[in-house]
Amino acid sequence: MIKQEYMDALEKALEPYDDDLRQEIMNDFEEHFVYGLKSGHTEEEIINSLGSVEEVIRNIDEPIKSKPEPKAQELIRTASVRNVLIKADNVGVDIDLHRSADHHVHYDYVPANSYFNNKQSNIRLIKTIEEGDTLIVSLEKDFQNDKRSGFFLDGLLNVEIPADLETVSIIGKQGDIDITDLIVGSLSVNTMSGDIDIVEVAAQKINVNSTNGDIKISESTGDINCRSINGDTDLDNCRAAVVSIANTNGDIDADVYAEVLTAKTTNGDIDLDIKGAMKQLLVETVSGDIAVLLQNALTFNGRVESLRGDVDIRVDYPCTVRRNCYLFSDGQTGIDVKSLNGDIEIEQRGCDSRSAEEDFHWEQKASSQTKDGIDDAIQILEALKKFNHSDDLKELNRLKSVMDEIKADLQKKTR
Amino acid sequence: MNAQFKKGALELCVLSQLTDKDQYGYELTEAISEQMTVATGTLYLILRRLKEEDYVDTYLVESLEGPARKYYRLTEKGRNYQNELKDEWLDFVKRIAVLI
Numbered sequence: 001m002i003k004q005e006y007m008d009a010l011e012k013a014l015e016p017y018d019d020d021l022r023q024e025i026m027n028d029f030e031e032h033f034v035y036g037l038k039s040g041h042t043e044e045e046i047i048n049s050l051g052s053v054e055e056v057i058r059n060i061d062e063p064i065k066s067k068p069e070p071k072a073q074e075l076i077r078t079a080s081v082r083n084v085l086i087k088a089d090n091v092g093v094d095i096d097l098h099r100s101a102d103h104h105v106h107y108d109y110v111p112a113n114s115y116f117n118n119k120q121s122n123i124r125l126i127k128t129i130e131e132g133d134t135l136i137v138s139l140e141k142d143f144q145n146d147k148r149s150g151f152f153l154d155g156l157l158n159v160e161i162p163a164d165l166e167t168v169s170i171i172g173k174q175g176d177i178d179i180t181d182l183i184v185g186s187l188s189v190n191t192m193s194g195d196i197d198i199v200e201v202a203a204q205k206i207n208v209n210s211t212n213g214d215i216k217i218s219e220s221t222g223d224i225n226c227r228s229i230n231g232d233t234d235l236d237n238c239r240a241a242v243v244s245i246a247n248t249n250g251d252i253d254a255d256v257y258a259e260v261l262t263a264k265t266t267n268g269d270i271d272l273d274i275k276g277a278m279k280q281l282l283v284e285t286v287s288g289d290i291a292v293l294l295q296n297a298l299t300f301n302g303r304v305e306s307l308r309g310d311v312d313i314r315v316d317y318p319c320t321v322r323r324n325c326y327l328f329s330d331g332q333t334g335i336d337v338k339s340l341n342g343d344i345e346i347e348q349r350g351c352d353s354r355s356a357e358e359d360f361h362w363e364q365k366a367s368s369q370t371k372d373g374i375d376d377a378i379q380i381l382e383a384l385k386k387f388n389h390s391d392d393l394k395e396l397n398r399l400k401s402v403m404d405e406i407k408a409d410l411q412k413k414t415r
Numbered sequence: 416m417n418a419q420f421k422k423g424a425l426e427l428c429v430l431s432q433l434t435d436k437d438q439y440g441y442e443l444t445e446a447i448s449e450q451m452t453v454a455t456g457t458l459y460l461i462l463r464r465l466k467e468e469d470y471v472d473t474y475l476v477e478s479l480e481g482p483a484r485k486y487y488r489l490t491e492k493g494r495n496y497q498n499e500l501k502d503e504w505l506d507f508v509k510r511i512a513v514l515i
Contacts, residue, residue: 021463027485028440028459034481035441051454059457 003033003043009053017060025056080133081105082166086159087138092174093157094194099181100160107137108158176213187222195231214250232268239276251288269342280334289342295349299331304346306339315348323372374407422461425453427504429461430489430497433471439484462487470496 010029014022029050036046050056084105088095093109100106107128128137139157161168163183170177172191179187179198188207189196195213198206203222208215210228217224218236226233226245233245235254244262245252251268254261257276262283269288274281275295283290289309299317305325313319319326328335337344381400425447432443440462444455465471470493475483489497 024463025459028462029456031439031482031485032441032444032455032459035439035484038480039441039445049448049454050456055454056456056460059454059460 001044001047003047006043006047006050006053007033010056013053013057021060081130081135083134084159084161084165084168085134085136085138086157086168086170086172087136088157088175089171089173091139093139093155093172094175095170095172095177096156096158097168097170097177097179097182098160099183100162103162103164105135105137105162106158106160109139110156110158278333281337283337285339285342287341288339289344290337290339291345291347292337293347293349294333297333297348300328300333300335301331302335303327304335304337304344306342306344308341309339309343311343312345315346317348321372371407371410374403374410378403378407423500424504425458426461426465427497427500429458429465430470430493430500433487433489434494434497437486437488439476439486441484443487465493469493 007026007029011022011026014025032050033043033046036049037043041049086095086097128135130136137157137159161182161184166185167188168182168184168186169188170179170190172189172194174191174193176194177189177191177196179189179196180200182201182203184201184203186205186207187198187201187203188205188209189198190209191213192210193212194210196208196210196215198208198215198217199219201217201220201222203220205225206217206220206222207225208217208227210231212230213228214231214234215226215228216234216236217226217238218234219238221239223240223242224235224238224244226235227247228250229248230250231247232250233247233252233254235243235245235256237255239257241258242260243254243256243258245254245264246262247265247268249267250265252263252265252270252272254263254271255273258274259276259278260280261272261274261278263270263272264282264284265288266286267288268285270283270285270290270292272283272290272292273295274292274297278294278297281292281294281297283292294315300315300319303325304311304313307324309324311324311326313326317328317331319328321327335346337346378400381396381403384396428447428451429443432438432446438446440459443462444458447453447458448455462471466473466487469490471487472490473485473487476486478484
């Protein structure tokens with residue numbers, strides 16, 4: 001072996017180490033060769049004296065420089081892979097997913113130490129397999145060595161994916177899921193606990209399912225379908241043809257451009273700010289309040305109704321009112337907003353600046369509502385009179401005459 | 416020889432080469448390899464470690480014969496460390512001498 005071969009072999013063997021270390025060793029050995037040759041030794045003798053490359057490498061140990069952290073592993077994706085599935089459904093890790101700078105899928109798992117018992121994470125197996133055109137990246141628990149309770153979070157899985165995939169799916173269990181800057185045909189996220197935060201995703205479809213965590217989607221485009229049992233759902237500045245949100249206990253807060261929007265929750269409140277010309281709006285709660293601000297919808301068709309709550313309608317389009325049910329017809333935006341116990345507030349943007357003529361129309365409408373209310377009251381009073389409790393009769397008669405006066409007054413006004 | 420033991424002994428040898436004068440790598444490694452069989456390549460690793468731990472520092476001296484020579488110099492900390500190691504070593508050798 002001559003000097004050049006030796007130095008080439010050494011350089012290659014030093015590759016996994018820190019650049020600084022590699023450079024210094026190479027310089028030291030180069031200098032050693034020069035002065036060894038000057039002293040009259042042959043290259044062969046100097047190599048024998050230095051020791052084999054293996055021996056040198058073997059002596060690089062901790063007190064010197066340890067190997068750098070392994071870089072994110074790279075999967076050279078075959079052209080046939082169209083889908084990526086990230087599977088972490090029996091482990092509790094946080095997942096970060098974002099766009100890779102090249103055409104490959106990268107992943108990197110960073111285990112966490114427990115704060116409490118100082119034991120290393122028991123997740124050690126990361127597996128990647130290709131099934132047809134799907135690449136599966138999965139984390140698995142090493143159950144045999146699992147001595148810890150399931151409460152602990154077990155680190156962070158970083159995944160980077162290229163921009164031209166058809167579907168990306170995440171199946172998680174515990175831990176937060178952060179997704180940033182993706183372009184994909186369809187994105188789907190399923191998890192039990194932990195918050196889901198999706199930012200700047202461009203997709204045709206975004207499906208999110210969570211049991212306990214909050215869902216937040218912002219600055220994204222694509223049809224959105226969210227389901228959460230206990231978490232809140234927050235859509236901020238998203239654009240979609242179809243948005244569908246169904247919660248059980250969480251609130252829904254959406255600031256979107258959408259053509260068709262469905263928002264349902266049992267106990268949460270719903271707060272919507274909708275831009276764009278809507279085709280269909282369907283909102284439903286059992287106990288929560290509903291507030292809808294319509295930025296561009298002009299004419300309506302359908303109904304707004306709360307069985308036990310108050311309804312406040314501020315739109316510039318005629319409707320017929322029966323108690324707490326407001327009926328619209330012949331308009332372009334289909335509207336179906338209902339609540340059992342909650343209050344409802346529907347506001348059309350610009351509606352506050354109405355003309356005097358419109359004001360008159362609104363006053364008329366308000367009066368007719370009041371009149372309906374008074375008619376009801378009179379009927380109740382009449383009914384009560386039939387029970388004929390002499391003590392209360394006088395008071396009932398007085399109330400009825402007050403009502404009659406108000407009614408006559410209103411009729412005069414609206415005529 | 417036990418690897419750990421050898422490493423400690425070599426470290427003391429390297430440090431001791433520098434107590435009287437600064438030396439450059441080839442000079443230093445030659446002096447040691449004249450006395451014992453050692454892969455001189457590994458001595459550079461020891462020098463590097465000693466430098467990382469501030470027992471030695473280095474400076475370059477231009478040379479007419481070839482590339483600049485990297486000289487190693489013992490620091491104050493290195494001098495103290497060499498003394499400690501030497502005392503330990505001598506004490507150790509004395510005890511061994513009693514036993515053998």
